[in-house]
Amino acid sequence: MFCPYCSSENSKVIDSRDSADSIRRRRECLACSLRFTTYERIQTRTLAVVKRDGNREDFDTEKLWISVKNACAKRPLPIGSIDKVISDIESDLAKLSRAEISSRAIGEMVMNSLRNLDRVAYIRFASVYRDFRDIENFKDEVDALLEPKTNDTDNSQLSFLDDEIPVKKNKKRVRKPNTTISTVK
Incomplete structure (x- = not known):
């Protein structure tokens, strides 16, 4: 992985976290000691x-x-x-x-x-x-x-x-009734 600051190829992974569709990696460059974030995603077949x-x-x-x-x-x-x-x-x-x-x-x-x-x-x-x-x-x-x-x-x-164009239907928001019960003394 190239450092975006100094273009060095030497970096180490400090932290990795999974997200919904990718892996977030926090990296530190071994040459300039600056940190940067990369995201890795599975490459699906080409469309x-x-x-x-x-x-x-x-x-x-x-x-x-x-x-x-x-x-x-x-x-x-x-x-x-x-x-x-x-x-x-x-x-x-x-x-x-x-x-x-x-x-x-x-x-x-x-x-x-x-x-x-x-x-x-x-x-x-x-x-x-x-x-x-x-x-x-x-x-x-x-x-x-x-x-x-x-x-x-x-x-x-x-x-x-025609071509299959996904149609998104707007979700209607349903207001939840207030369920808190207050007691009066």
Whole structure:
């Protein structure tokens, strides 16, 4: 493991902890004595992305992260929200257990996530992803975003129409009744 400070290859592991999907290791460089953290994750098989022109390339998390970051630039988003979007998409892709997926399906997953996170970021991403040609395309997309959905169709039943895009259903919060009993003397 290379030290990020001095590039030395000599380091020792001080602490290791398991997390849900990785192992966190705290390391100390033997050359400069500075400490740094690494995360190790099991590498699953590579997911191939089928592009619009039919070419295939390996899924690149960094490319996805950059495109989402650009869409969210200068937006007042909570810290870590972009990382959570990327993590959720990666998790959804892993759950599909497929060897390849279309770039269109990944784009739709990103747009679904951004629609719930920030409308401006959604429009920015959609304008590039859907290749808006003129102002009318923007207007149509904004109008669709502002209109409340009247479609009562369960989208999870429509997977045969297109690539399998995981549909996340919003969990309804149930308020728990107050169970404390107070006695009056």
